[in-house]
Amino acid sequence: MTNRSDRRLAGVVEQDITMQCIDSLGRGHDLETVFSYQRSDPFAVTITFVTHEGDLPWTFSRDLLARGMTEPTGDGDVHVSPSIDQRGRAVVVVELSSPDGHLVTQAYIKDVRQFISRSFALVPEGEESQHMPIDDMILQLLTA
Template sequence: MSGGRPTMTDVAIDLTVECVDERGIRHEIDSVLGYSVADPFAVTMTFVTSDGDLVWTYGRDLLMRGVHSPTGDGDVHVSPAVSYTGQAMVGIELSSPDGHLVLLARAVDVEAFLARTTALVAPGRESAHCDVDQLLSQLLAS
């Protein structure tokens, strides 16, 4: 699976997500949803595993839009969903050359997380928090 390296977060919530494997067996996966003002356009989803943490980074706006309607291109798709018990959920679909995973997170948890991120950086104001010099240094260093 594709990912990135962990970063310091200003907002983080522990989140248990559900997935169903190819045999139809439901699994719960511990994860952490994170947001940093230093990277205001992105959120991270860190999966805590016995082999180490796996971090996926994708757009905060993608998560915000996906809570209410299906959205996404490429490796990440987000959409509203309903659990088998009728609970409001958010579906997060991750794809990479290594595999494909569809996760369900409780909508109330995702919405609470997003409310905390928007209290720090309002949607549309992300660019005011970007350090262009630091970004250029990182790009040139890699």
């Protein structure tokens, strides 16, 4: 897949990444995804799984993805850890759990590192709270 254009002016970073879905026998199957990050939701990243039935987004902590490239991390429904694939290449394993099932995926660490670097260029690590739309959130809570 090719990278989507970097829309920094719009406050969005997107990157197409082909992940491997690991089945119960340990075999990998290509899975097209779009990793995205938005300045308006500065603590989160979304992996959208592109399927024939439609797109399936999964949103979780940007910090979790970044830390998971160097050490196993995660609680609950998302776990991220560095690993080596069957061919000896560095990968990031992303495990997702829900009441509907469990999915184990992996992506080349170089692709994930490129995405994370681009997201940090948009909103540096530690500066996320400066980009929180607090006034908009308060307005939404008061009008709900």
